Amino acid sequence: MxxxxxxxxxxxxxxxxxxxxxxxxxxxxxxxxxxxxxxxxxxxxxxxxxxxxxxxxxxxxxxxxxxxxxxxxxxxxxxxxxxxxxxxxxxxxHKIPMAEFTMGYMLNHVKRFPEFLDLQKEKTWNHQMAVGELAGKCLLVLGSGAIGTEIARLARAFRMETVGVNRSGHKNDQFDEMHTMDKLLEILPKADFVVSILPSTEETKYLLDREHFQVMKETAAFINIGRGDLFKEEVLIDALNNNEISHAYLDVFIEEPLLEDHPFWNQQKLTITPHISSVTxxxxxxxxxxxxxxxxxxxxxxxxxxxxxxxxxxx
Amino acid sequence: MxxxxxxxxxxxxxxxxxxxxxxxxxxxxxxxxxxxxxxxxxxxxxxxxxxxxxxxxxxxxxxxxxxxxxxxxxxxxxxxxxxxxxxxxxxxxHKIPMAEFTMGYMLNHVKRFPEFLDLQKEKTWNHQMAVGELAGKCLLVLGSGAIGTEIARLARAFRMETVGVNRSGHKNDQFDEMHTMDKLLEILPKADFVVSILPSTEETKYLLDREHFQVMKETAAFINIGRGDLFKEEVLIDALNNNEISHAYLDVFIEEPLLEDHPFWNQQKLTITPHISSVTxxxxxxxxxxxxxxxxxxxxxxxxxxxxxxxxxxx
Missing domain, CATH: 3.40.50.720 (NAD(P)-binding Rossmann-like Domain)
Structure with missing residues (x-):
């Protein structure tokens, strides 16, 4: 044939x-x-x-x-x-590359690798940097399908607490807790990392609003590998400028490729990758x-x- | 009391x-x-x-x-x-922070995060970058005590193959294979990542010589979080310059802090951290x-x- x-x-x-x-x-x-x-x-x-x-x-x-x-x-x-x-x-x-991507940026965040890279460029030895770890931290995953479950599985290997949110709230072995979407504002305050793998649907479009970022920990890191229209861009920019969260890692955007004059490029506390979390x-x-x-x-x-x-x- | x-x-x-x-x-x-x-x-x-x-x-x-x-x-x-x-x-x-540090740099390596950081600084969207993954790769751990075992445990969660080397060659549940030190030259060629947690002893001082780097894969990454005198510094510099391995991540050095005029600082394919893998x-x-x-x-x-x-x- x-x-x-x-x-x-x-x-x-x-x-x-x-x-x-x-x-x-x-x-x-x-x-x-x-x-x-x-x-x-x-x-x-x-x-x-x-x-x-x-x-x-x-x-x-x-x-x-x-x-x-x-x-x-x-x-x-x-x-x-x-x-x-x-x-x-x-x-x-996509689950393996996307989960590796997510764990990679979570480790980058607590271990402050980009800052050590800058120190190396300056030939500066600074042993006094406060370095954190993932163990014991709480990970909240928005969207608990195959990709979210793989992320949670790895996070658990790192001794993290895993909390999931999905439409049904149905249990999933890799999550310590599972909630429905309407509980989001109650769960967000305890997360050290918030990762979204949500697709773009009527329910998820602009799902995250100012109030969601306001209730997150100031030390929280937000990672979006789902779809760019999960929030309005100005909402995230304000959340970062107001120190409502510590950093955002974005792999997806409302308009891709991101235009050269887009305000995201220069944003402090924002790491941009060109929609490559699933590339392998x-x-x-x-x-x-x-x-x-x-x-x-x-x-x-x-x-x-x-x-x-x-x-x-x-x- | x-x-x-x-x-x-x-x-x-x-x-x-x-x-x-x-x-x-x-x-x-x-x-x-x-x-x-x-x-x-x-x-x-x-x-x-x-x-x-x-x-x-x-x-x-x-x-x-x-x-x-x-x-x-x-x-x-x-x-x-x-x-x-x-x-x-x-x-x-030390096992938790050091294992997280190691997984973090392994992910950094395959995911090319530092290059994406440079692209962001240039406001360049490049979706064509070839990105790898850890799954399926072979990790060789020199020194399979508590820290090496924790690294292997995490590597396995990432679907990696784990090979260990220690003095006795005694089996360890987190390693697919375990060998004695004298088998090193035979095992090195199959490793995608070589991680050393070896302490400094008479047996380990300058253990890695030119021949060891020469038999490694050209694509291999080497990570040293044990002791700096595992190899002579010029041996590593030559191995990098001759493209015998693709990158080295060093957290420990023969003399610490690393002096400002040390050739390591400017070395291409070398990432330096100031002895912080165990800091948390x-x-x-x-x-x-x-x-x-x-x-x-x-x-x-x-x-x-x-x-x-x-x-x-x-x-």
């Missing part, structure tokens, strides 16, 4: 597929536009942002779309459902692991696909 | 002792020289670097010395043994926890002291 990729994985990964599935034909293109034999595809592997209804219509043999990301919003859902095409994705692939060199190898598993299922009996999507539900 | 401190803990800790042991008399001095009523002490609490034979001779009632650190080298051992004075210390107190705001609270436990044992039946020292063995 013919498998068409609308992106080019590294050669080592291509070689691995050729070796495992030697009887199949894999072709790789830089983009869907260049995929001249797309119409012959039985399987399409895509990042999920390039396929149109027209593409699907032109592929009479298409039976399976493997989406090499977690996002499915731009997929032409109607024709996929009509045709009964199998869709799988790479859900869950292990991304494509991990996608391929899922793909190889599902290829074997597809060739066998179609049972036990990993990350099979119900296109009616969208997940 | 009278307890004399030759240092001043924060007031909150003093208040706690007063509350728990209300019938006892605690006095606090900045140094042993200022401790005018030292001779009345039944218990002395010290960092262990100030007491002389003369001091002990002048304290007829002295029964117990609590050393608020791990080091006992400067204690007047002979008279302590002669008089049968109980000695306890704060052994094990939780240090004295944790010493006090041990002390309170042992005070209760002392008052009761003398059984089950935490960190009781055998002065013959020195630990």
């Amino acid at each position: 013919k498998i068409v990729f609308t992106f080019r994985p590294p050669r080592a990964l291509q070689a691995q597929l050729k070796e495992i599935f030697s009887e199949d034909k894999f072709v790789y293109y830089k983009s869907v536009e260049e995929a001249e034999d797309l119409r012959e595809a039985e399987v399409i592997v895509t990042f999920g942002e390039d396929l149109t209804t027209q593409h699907i219509e032109n592929c009479p043999n298409l039976k399976w779309i493997m989406v090499a990301s977690a996002g499915l919003e731009r997929m032409p859902a109607e024709i996929i459902k009509e045709r009964g095409i199998l869709v799988t994705n790479a859900r869950g692939i 060199s292990e991304y494509l190898p991990r996608v391929q692991q899922i793909f190889v598993h599902n290829m074997n299922v597809y060739k066998k009996d179609g049972s036990n696909y990993e990350n099979k999507i119900d296109m009616d539900k969208g997940y | 009278k307890i004399v401190f030759t240092f001043r803990p924060p007031r909150a800790l003093q208040a706690q002792l007063k509350e728990i042991f209300s019938e006892d008399k605690f006095v606090y001095y900045k140094s042993v020289e200022e401790a005018e009523d030292l001779r009345e002490a039944e218990v002395i609490v010290t960092f262990g670097e100030d007491l002389t034979t003369q001091h002990i001779e002048n304290c007829p009632n002295l029964k117990w010395i609590m050393v608020a650190s791990a080091g006992l080298e400067r204690m007047p051992a002979e008279i302590i043994k002669e008089r049968g004075i109980l000695v306890t210390n704060a052994r094990g107190i 705001s939780e240090y004295l609270p944790r010493v006090q926890q041990i002390f309170v436990h042992n005070m209760n044992v002392y008052k009761k039946d003398g059984s089950n002291y935490e960190n009781k020292i055998d002065m013959d063995k020195g630990y």
Whole structure:
């Protein structure tokens, strides 16, 4: 059978597929536009942002779309459902890099690594710096799905207290406490770290307002790796200027890339990263692991696909 | 009874002792020289670097010395043994801050946080940076005592492979593999991170030579939180200049503080911290926890002291 990729994985990964599935034909293109034999595809592997209804219509043999990301919003859902095409994705692939990113900045914060870097540049030996630690600190995670749970698991290994907030308030083994969203103002005052992995929805848009930052500890650090519209930007700037929290680490923004004249760049107590918390060199190898598993299922009996999507539900 | 401190803990800790042991008399001095009523002490609490034979001779009632650190080298051992004075210390107190420090720099390394800091200063949004992760990487720990074991425990939570080296090669639950020192050259080539917590002894002095760095991965990062004389400084400088390893993180040095004209300061691929891996705001609270436990044992039946020292063995 013919498998068409609308992106080019590294050669080592291509070689691995050729070796495992030697009887199949894999072709790789830089983009869907260049995929001249797309119409012959039985399987399409895509990042999920390039396929149109027209593409699907032109592929009479298409039976399976493997989406090499977690996002499915731009997929032409109607024709996929009509045709009964199998869709799988790479859900869950972000939890390891995002949790490592979060622990990394939490450690940076208590250990004051950027300040030691400045001291090194000045050739200054200062053994008197007050250095903190994570053990015993309280971590509040907004959004307790796969990513939030992985962060809590690591935080517990660091002997932290873990508190979670989600829609249902349903318990989760990696959290000492779990609360519903409406309890947020009551829980925020005890957190040393507040981490948001919340997606952008009607409920979460501008969820954090002035009062939320005002009740946080002055020593608290806030980390946003979910979506930029969790708060209005001026709300955070004021919270930092008023010393309501000690530092914010932002990886996501209302408008990305962040414009060169954006006030965030120069903000004291604000660390900016360019939406890279989920970036990892292990991304494509991990996608391929899922793909190889599902290829074997597809060739066998179609049972036990990993990350099979119900296109009616969208997940 | 009278307890004399030759240092001043924060007031909150003093208040706690007063509350728990209300019938006892605690006095606090900045140094042993200022401790005018030292001779009345039944218990002395010290960092262990100030007491002389003369001091002990002048304290007829002295029964117990609590050393608020791990080091006992400067204690007047002979008279302590002669008089049968109980000695306890704060052994094990360094493992949490030192393991957090190590994980912090390992995350800094794979996540390239210092480079993102530079990008922020330039107001540059670069989403194309290749970011790695700890999961799946191999950590080699030289010295698998309490600190090395705590590092391995955390590394495992990060899904790393853990390999240890110690004198005996005795197994340890937190390490996937454990080897004796003489196997070092065989193990080094597979490590992505090499962390040393080795103390300075005849066996470890200049243990790492040119050949050791030469067999390490070019991408490996080396972290030294043990003692500075693990290698000759020029050996490391050459290894970095020859790209034999990718980065070194040094918290300890042959001569401390590092002199202002030391070549390390300007070295590319070298991160310097001023011997602070064990520093933590939780240090004295944790010493006090041990002390309170042992005070209760002392008052009761003398059984089950935490960190009781055998002065013959020195630990």
